[in-house]
Amino acid sequence: MEDGFKTVSIVGVGLIGGSLALALKEKKLTQKIIGYGRNEQRLKEALKLGIIDSYTTSFKDACQAELIVLATPTGIFESIIMDMIKHLKEETIIIDVGSVKKSVIDIFERILPKGVYFVGTHPIAGSEKTGFENARGDLFKKAKVIITPTENTNKSALERITNLWQKLGAQVEFMSAEHHDKVYALVSHLPHLICFCMVNTVSEMDKSFINYAGSGFKDATRIAKSSPEVWRDIFLMNDKNILECLEVFIKNIEKIKNMLYKKDSEQIEKFIEKAKKLRQEID
Amino acid sequence: MEDGFKTVSIVGVGLIGGSLALALKEKKLTQKIIGYGRNEQRLKEALKLGIIDSYTTSFKDACQAELIVLATPTGIFESIIMDMIKHLKEETIIIDVGSVKKSVIDIFERILPKGVYFVGTHPIAGSEKTGFENARGDLFKKAKVIITPTENTNKSALERITNLWQKLGAQVEFMSAEHHDKVYALVSHLPHLICFCMVNTVSEMDKSFINYAGSGFKDATRIAKSSPEVWRDIFLMNDKNILECLEVFIKNIEKIKNMLYKKDSEQIEKFIEKAKKLRQEID
Numbered sequence: 001m002e003d004g005f006k007t008v009s010i011v012g013v014g015l016i017g018g019s020l021a022l023a024l025k026e027k028k029l030t031q032k033i034i035g036y037g038r039n040e041q042r043l044k045e046a047l048k049l050g051i052i053d054s055y056t057t058s059f060k061d062a063c064q065a066e067l068i069v070l071a072t073p074t075g076i077f078e079s080i081i082m083d084m085i086k087h088l089k090e091e092t093i094i095i096d097v098g099s100v101k102k103s104v105i106d107i108f109e110r111i112l113p114k115g116v117y118f119v120g121t122h123p124i125a126g127s128e129k130t131g132f133e134n135a136r137g138d139l140f141k142k143a144k145v146i147i148t149p150t151e152n153t154n155k156s157a158l159e160r161i162t163n164l165w166q167k168l169g170a171q172v173e174f175m176s177a178e179h180h181d182k183v184y185a186l187v188s189h190l191p192h193l194i195c196f197c198m199v200n201t202v203s204e205m206d207k208s209f210i211n212y213a214g215s216g217f218k219d220a221t222r223i224a225k226s227s228p229e230v231w232r233d234i235f236l237m238n239d240k241n242i243l244e245c246l247e248v249f250i251k252n253i254e255k256i257k258n259m260l261y262k263k264d265s266e267q268i269e270k271f272i273e274k275a276k277k278l279r280q281e282i283d
Numbered sequence: 284m285e286d287g288f289k290t291v292s293i294v295g296v297g298l299i300g301g302s303l304a305l306a307l308k309e310k311k312l313t314q315k316i317i318g319y320g321r322n323e324q325r326l327k328e329a330l331k332l333g334i335i336d337s338y339t340t341s342f343k344d345a346c347q348a349e350l351i352v353l354a355t356p357t358g359i360f361e362s363i364i365m366d367m368i369k370h371l372k373e374e375t376i377i378i379d380v381g382s383v384k385k386s387v388i389d390i391f392e393r394i395l396p397k398g399v400y401f402v403g404t405h406p407i408a409g410s411e412k413t414g415f416e417n418a419r420g421d422l423f424k425k426a427k428v429i430i431t432p433t434e435n436t437n438k439s440a441l442e443r444i445t446n447l448w449q450k451l452g453a454q455v456e457f458m459s460a461e462h463h464d465k466v467y468a469l470v471s472h473l474p475h476l477i478c479f480c481m482v483n484t485v486s487e488m489d490k491s492f493i494n495y496a497g498s499g500f501k502d503a504t505r506i507a508k509s510s511p512e513v514w515r516d517i518f519l520m521n522d523k524n525i526l527e528c529l530e531v532f533i534k535n536i537e538k539i540k541n542m543l544y545k546k547d548s549e550q551i552e553k554f555i556e557k558a559k560k561l562r563q564e565i566d
Contacts, residue, residue: 124497186488187496191503197535199558205469205531213470214407216506220474223499224562228555239543248487252480260522272511275482279507
């Protein structure tokens with residue numbers, strides 16, 4: 001196929017994996033989607049819903065595809081590749097769709113055999129929803145997709161993958177994995193971490209109060225419904241950047257705490273205005 | 284009027300004040316809405332949009348109504364009442380719609396003349412949107428409205444106000460002002476405070492990163508667009524309860540920080556699962 005890939009294996013048929021499967025088929029960018037997973041019952045349901053064309057629980061079968069998409073939590077990428085390695089064929093392209101890039105790329109560049117090409121990609125299209133039941137073929141339309149090539153990335157593979165995401169309607173942007181991980185530590189990983197702390201604060205003070213929450217609380221804590229496995233792995237694999245952001249956050253908490261103790265009306269208002277001003281820059 | 288009030292003055296025609304004006308007229312619970320404000324131009328616009336029936340910048344005129352609704356930031360309630368006091372007529376009912384109740388009620392019970400009745404109410408229907416341009420007549424439909432009577436609250440006034448909110452479709456719940464302020468410190472005031480700190484962290488680390496934010500960040504920080512004046516006053520008037528919640532939040536931040544330093548995968552996952560479990564209890 002000029003654009004796209006004859007066969008695509010999706011390893012981890014969840015919200016992102018399932019949406020990518022639907023999108024590739026809608027855009028006729030593949031002839032066949034193989035779903036790989038450990039839970040056969042779930043794969044059968046995905047097949048029934050028409051999200052995948054066949055399924056397998058064997059890595060050997062999954063490795064028959066021209067393109068392999070890793071859409072599991074990032075923490076198990078290494079063990080997946082180790083299990084796949086003897087079945088991988090030359091010219092196969094592997095991409096991931098995870099929220100952490102540097103440590104993932106380091107793993108792939110270390111262990112992938114020559115002639116198998118890895119391209120790191122991160123579609124900014126996740127949500128607190130999980131499972132292929134929530135998959136949508138238009139999930140990537142107008143979504144940013146960050147691609148993080150390195151000097152070792154195969155040029156032709158990079159071009160094909162860039163083209164693939166663009167065909168799905170995504171706005172592709174390139175950056176180094178290091179930069180990507182700094183950006184997303186700040187605008188995604190830190191907010192998730194804070195959000196979990198906020199809900200656990202309610203949990204410890206008085207769980208029942210949550211029933212009085214309005215739409216502000218609901219919006220602010222929606223991401224606390226995200227997958228624990230996915231976020232555990234992201235936190236562990238981008239820990240240094242997240243901890244750096246966390247220090248600045250803690251300083252801000254101390255700042256407003258002191259203003260409250262001092263009842264410093266003017267400074268409190270300025271503090272809020274500063275946040276409002278930046279937040280208003282996006283929708 | 285058996286239900287409702289012949290004339291209602293709305294002091295502060297913003298999102299909540301404007302929505303209440305629209306709702307009262309839609310349900311025919313008043314014959315006339317007087318908008319009070321300091322900015323005549325804004326009041327003219329509200330009149331043009333049909334949100335109010337007349338406007339005034341004089342407290343004397345505003346005090347001609349049977350019901351006076353205070354819908355300004357809570358910090359100026361005291362000075363408003365001091366300015367109104369010589370014009371207030373017997374049997375007038377005053378309500379507020381603010382997010383802090385105890386210190387507001389203390390003020391009213393101290394300064395209101397005998398025969399003028401105050402009932403504290405808090406519709407859980409605000410949002411980061413401000414201004415009467417965003418007002419909607421159905422804003423209170425199915426919304427919780429907390430009413431916080433004290434032993435000094437006039438029974439007949441309480442009944443009329445309860446009835447009024449119910450007629451607007453609200454689900455009225457009664458609690459003490461003290462309890463209200465503890466509940467909302469936890470599920471509204473703390474989340475706003477945290478959210479301002481989160482956005483200011485982005486502001487200090489690298490403003491430009493905000494352009495890479497996805498829907499998770501946008502949802503989580505939407506409330507950072509709220510009114511600085513309103514939230515400054517809420518923070519100052521409920522400082523003790525908020526500081527108490529903040530201590531528990533800071534402990535949670537320290538907990539997850541230590542888990543990250545120790546790379547304690549299992550504890551991190553449990554921490555996230557705990558948050559997810561509670562957050563899933565509401566929509």
